[in-house]
Amino acid sequence: MKFRLIFVFLxxxxxxxxxxxxxxxxxxxxxxxxxxxxxxxxDYAGHSGILKKWADKYGINIELVRMDYIPSVxxxxxxxxxxxxMTNMECLDMPAASGIDSTALIVGDYSNGNDAILTRxxxxxxxxxxxxxxxxxxxxxxYLLSRCLTMNGLKEKDVNLINTSDADIAPIFLSNSSQKxxxxxxxxxxxVEQAPGINKxxxxxxxxxxxxxxxxxxxxxxxxxxxxxxxxxGAWFEVLALISKRGPETDKALEFMASSAxxxxxxxxxxxxxxxxxxTPQAALDFTTSEEIRTxxxxxxxxxxxxxxxGEGSDSADIFGVSYPGGEVQGNKNKVRMRFDASFVxxxxxxxx
Amino acid sequence: MSSDFILEFHDVYKSYDDLSxxxxxxxxxDLQVRKGEFITLLGPSGCGKSTMLRLILxxxxxxxxxxxxxxxxxxxxxxxxxxxxxxxxxFPHLTVLDNVIFGLDLEQFSQFxxxxxxxxxxxxxxxxxxxxxxxLERMGLGHALYKYPHxxxxxxxxxxxxxxxxxxxxxILLMDEPFGALDDNSRTDMQLFILEQWERTHMTVFFVTxxxxxxxxxxxxxxxxxxxxxxxxxxxxxxxxxxxxxVPGGFPKPTSFKNSPHLKELLNEVRRSGLDPExxxxxxxxxxxxxxxxxxxxxxxxxxGQKEQ
Amino acid sequence: MGFFNLLAKPGPKMSWGxxxxxxxxALIAYVxxxxxxxxxxxxxxxxxxxxKMVDGFYSVAFEKDRNEEYRxxxxxxxxxxxxxIAALFLIFAVLLGLHMGLFPYWESLFLKFMLFFxxxxxxxxxxxxxxxxxxxxxxKIALITIGVFPTITLxxxxxxxxxxxxxxxxxxxxxxxxxxxxxxxxxxxxLPDVLDTIRLNFKAMILFLIAAEAVSSDVGxxxxxFLVRRYLAMDIIIPYVIWISLLAFLAxxxxxxxxxxxxxxxxxxxx
Numbered sequence: 001m002k003f004r005l006i007f008v009f010l011x012x013x014x015x016x017x018x019x020x021x022x023x024x025x026x027x028x029x030x031x032x033x034x035x036x037x038x039x040x041x042x043d044y045a046g047h048s049g050i051l052k053k054w055a056d057k058y059g060i061n062i063e064l065v066r067m068d069y070i071p072s073v074x075x076x077x078x079x080x081x082x083x084x085x086m087t088n089m090e091c092l093d094m095p096a097a098s099g100i101d102s103t104a105l106i107v108g109d110y111s112n113g114n115d116a117i118l119t120r121x122x123x124x125x126x127x128x129x130x131x132x133x134x135x136x137x138x139x140x141x142x143y144l145l146s147r148c149l150t151m152n153g154l155k156e157k158d159v160n161l162i163n164t165s166d167a168d169i170a171p172i173f174l175s176n177s178s179q180k181x182x183x184x185x186x187x188x189x190x191x192v193e194q195a196p197g198i199n200k201x202x203x204x205x206x207x208x209x210x211x212x213x214x215x216x217x218x219x220x221x222x223x224x225x226x227x228x229x230x231x232x233x234g235a236w237f238e239v240l241a242l243i244s245k246r247g248p249e250t251d252k253a254l255e256f257m258a259s260s261a262x263x264x265x266x267x268x269x270x271x272x273x274x275x276x277x278x279x280t281p282q283a284a285l286d287f288t289t290s291e292e293i294r295t296x297x298x299x300x301x302x303x304x305x306x307x308x309x310x311g312e313g314s315d316s317a318d319i320f321g322v323s324y325p326g327g328e329v330q331g332n333k334n335k336v337r338m339r340f341d342a343s344f345v346x347x348x349x350x351x352x353x
Numbered sequence: 354m355s356s357d358f359i360l361e362f363h364d365v366y367k368s369y370d371d372l373s374x375x376x377x378x379x380x381x382x383d384l385q386v387r388k389g390e391f392i393t394l395l396g397p398s399g400c401g402k403s404t405m406l407r408l409i410l411x412x413x414x415x416x417x418x419x420x421x422x423x424x425x426x427x428x429x430x431x432x433x434x435x436x437x438x439x440x441x442x443x444f445p446h447l448t449v450l451d452n453v454i455f456g457l458d459l460e461q462f463s464q465f466x467x468x469x470x471x472x473x474x475x476x477x478x479x480x481x482x483x484x485x486x487x488x489l490e491r492m493g494l495g496h497a498l499y500k501y502p503h504x505x506x507x508x509x510x511x512x513x514x515x516x517x518x519x520x521x522x523x524x525i526l527l528m529d530e531p532f533g534a535l536d537d538n539s540r541t542d543m544q545l546f547i548l549e550q551w552e553r554t555h556m557t558v559f560f561v562t563x564x565x566x567x568x569x570x571x572x573x574x575x576x577x578x579x580x581x582x583x584x585x586x587x588x589x590x591x592x593x594x595x596x597x598x599x600v601p602g603g604f605p606k607p608t609s610f611k612n613s614p615h616l617k618e619l620l621n622e623v624r625r626s627g628l629d630p631e632x633x634x635x636x637x638x639x640x641x642x643x644x645x646x647x648x649x650x651x652x653x654x655x656x657x658g659q660k661e662q
Numbered sequence: 663m664g665f666f667n668l669l670a671k672p673g674p675k676m677s678w679g680x681x682x683x684x685x686x687x688a689l690i691a692y693v694x695x696x697x698x699x700x701x702x703x704x705x706x707x708x709x710x711x712x713x714k715m716v717d718g719f720y721s722v723a724f725e726k727d728r729n730e731e732y733r734x735x736x737x738x739x740x741x742x743x744x745x746x747i748a749a750l751f752l753i754f755a756v757l758l759g760l761h762m763g764l765f766p767y768w769e770s771l772f773l774k775f776m777l778f779f780x781x782x783x784x785x786x787x788x789x790x791x792x793x794x795x796x797x798x799x800x801x802k803i804a805l806i807t808i809g810v811f812p813t814i815t816l817x818x819x820x821x822x823x824x825x826x827x828x829x830x831x832x833x834x835x836x837x838x839x840x841x842x843x844x845x846x847x848x849x850x851x852x853l854p855d856v857l858d859t860i861r862l863n864f865k866a867m868i869l870f871l872i873a874a875e876a877v878s879s880d881v882g883x884x885x886x887x888f889l890v891r892r893y894l895a896m897d898i899i900i901p902y903v904i905w906i907s908l909l910a911f912l913a914x915x916x917x918x919x920x921x922x923x924x925x926x927x928x929x930x931x932x933x
Binding site: 074094168175 | 703704705706707708728788789792793796797876877878879880885888889891892893894
């Protein structure tokens with residue numbers, strides 16, 4: 001008898017857990033973001049009400065969720081959020097490789113020095129050979145190192161990689177003078193380079209336009225309801241316009257973003273300097289529709305394939321396709337999983353949002 | 354100063370500090386025990402029997418006075434005094450045989466030397482094993498050499514514990530209510546057993562019990578330690594030896610002693626000596642009839658020799 | 663119904679059946695979720711199908727990777743060494759606890775510190791360990807050791823302290839020195855219980871191992887899990903997790919067997 005009662009309770013619990021939420025008037029979309037200088041404008045967009053203004057305009061709700069970087073992408077792949085900020089590299093090796101068709105709605109910036117290889121004891125690029133290198137393996141840092149080695153005629157086998165978590169990489173490197181080489185991104189680059197005797201020997205400024213910071217939206221969701229794309233694009237460029245101005249309002253915005261990112265306003269501005277933001281819709285549009293983006297993406301695609309990030313079973317980088325605004329596709333045309341879409345940015349450039 | 358006595362108490366006081374202050378447990382104990390005596394110590398609960406035993410064992414020191422073993426002050430526990438407890442006498446992780454020869458092994462080899470001289474160790478150990486096995490055989494435990502304590506009955510365990518203590522040939526064998534946890538049948542068996550052992554070795558035994566019949570049946574000499582007595586003082590604290598006498602009926606006694614009419618009388622007498630709070634004797638009336646009995650008394654306690662009304 | 667019967671005696675078949683019940687249920691639930699996700703998206707990596715996990719496991723266990731290594735075995739050996747060395751350090755934890763439980767001066771010196779140390783969340787110390795011991799093996803072994811050392815010490819301490827005083831007196835009357843009492847009477851008696859405690863702390867040790875390997879490493883089971891997470895290779899992560907659980911389970915069973923075999927005297931009713 002008791003047993004049956006428990007069973008009934010369990011069933012009730014299951015039913016309740018699965019019953020659909022009451023239909024809301026406006027659809028709510030969840031957008032995940034993580035702390036990085038090029039993505040902080042999203043935080044300000046949410047904080048200042050700019051995002052809500054644009055969402056209201058298109059009759060939807062947008063909820064921003066702050067997460068750690070990798071978990072945010074995992075949540076996106078698992079379908080827990082509809083859109084997420086990420087780099088072009090993670091977009092390839094996490095959602096695209098997992099069969100999630102994703103659209104790069106906005107190319108916000110490319111890293112122009114935010115990622116760097118730093119060394120002690122005046123070790124130069126040739127001197128990397130045989131060294132132990134701390135980095136987050138299979139991240140953009142790894143890509144940066146790999147490009148640096150290839151460009152200088154070295155191989156990855158020439159160095160020893162130590163996978164080190166981004167949370168601890170700076171203090172560990174700074175406190176162990178036996179560690180000679182570290183590859184990381186901002187704000188850790190800033191922390192590390194401030195210590196005496198440390199040199200930046202290679203940065204993302206040496207490979208401009210390869211490490212792209214994107215706002216990625218699930219293609220299915222976007223096609224079903226373009227309002228999400230319009231609201232996000234509109235809000236983004238309004239915030240960027242505000243930041244690129246001068247004046248007390250801009251200072252307030254920068255200060256908010258800095259404190260949210262956990263650094264000072266000066267440090268934040270310094271990081272902005274090493275971030276090539278596409279300040280205007282036109283700039284973003286020009287880059288997204290350029291020939292250049294395709295050649296740069298090719299490097300990243302090959303890197304992901306070389307490292308087995310597209311799936312251990314894949315026999316070439318062409319296992320799925322990447323499409324561009326002009327209709328060109330790299331890789332498998334029948335299995336496009338990553339789309340650079342300029343249509344929303346174009347609307348913003350034309351002022352038709 | 355050489356001594357005829359194997360165990361002596363001289364003006365021994367023992368007190369403990371607790372939250373309410375200092376509590377006196379033993380009040381001016383004097384005692385002289387000869388080699389080969391079988392002492393049984395009786396007393397109401399809380400009288401300090403176990404304290405007295407610990408003083409002999411050396412695990413505690415008297416607050417005042419001295420306890421002497423074979424003419425020398427008793428130091429911490431050592432191998433010249435063996436002990437058998439009611440429980441926990443045996444090492445649960447050793448077999449019966451290993452329990453018994455544990456002391457012999459230790460005597461020959463220190464912690465590490467056994468590993469330095471493995472051949473010698475094996476040889477000596479073999480000898481010990483033979484000796485232990487022979488002893489256990491004699492005690493009727495030949496079938497249990499390789500059993501662990503938990504596989505034995507309570508009575509068997511106490512036999513092994515006695516063997517374990519006796520093999521060291523201590524000057525005094527202390528027994529702290531050793532048969533208290535046994536049922537009546539095994540207890541009688543064990544009483545006979547310990548008397549047999551005494552007859553064989555004539556060792557000195559100091560046997561604490563709260564069982565009157567056991568004390569009278571086993572002992573050659575009976576001690577009663579009690580906190581129930583009166584003196585000329587208004588207030589008395591701490592136990593004294595209120596009885597120190599030979600046990601009539603010879604020693605060792607035949608089993609028939611337990612059924613003899615004489616026993617009842619004796620029981621009543623001993624009970625009235627201070628085992629019962631209702632029968633507190635005055636210090637002048639203590640039964641200290643044993644030939645070695647002695648005591649020191651303060652004038653305040655003694656008064657003018659009259660029982661106060 | 664037997665479920666609320668204190669005296670119920672399920673037969674051997676019933677026992678086994680019930681024992682497997684929840685495993686089966688978990689399996690079915692997993693397969694159902696994996697199937698439904700794969701119907702929607704055949705490339706789903708979040709909940710891989712069994713076939714994919716078998717492939718994933720096969721490739722890490724029996725195929726050479728890009729570095730000409732069999733990853734699973736290389737990782738397992740590296741992690742095993744770390745846990746193994748840390749476990750050896752626990753010998754000192756046991757000895758310290760033994761001495762604290764028996765010798766009052768040791769107790770005075772160490773007890774308060776150990777009680778406090780035991781409460782320190784070792785994982786929060788992790789960055790400090792890496793700073794103090796560098797990125798090599800030392801810091802990882804240190805974390806695992808520090809994580810369980812105080813627990814083992816305090817457990818041993820309590821058990822040594824609980825040994826009946828009669829046993830110690832008995833030892834002295836048989837002519838044992840104080841050291842002999844510690845090592846020949848007390849230690850062998852508490853050892854099986856202490857080993858049991860160590861057994862129950864396997865889980866904590868593995869947790870600390872994985873945490874240490876996640877922060878900084880170039881080989882190891884935890885390292886691999888956190889590395890392949892960068893590209894959502896759940897088809898490798900899940901088999902790795904099952905593999906770790908299985909190893910821990912086997913180690914636990916092995917030690918349990920050893921205790922039962924080696925300490926035959928430790929049956930109920932001992933004393």
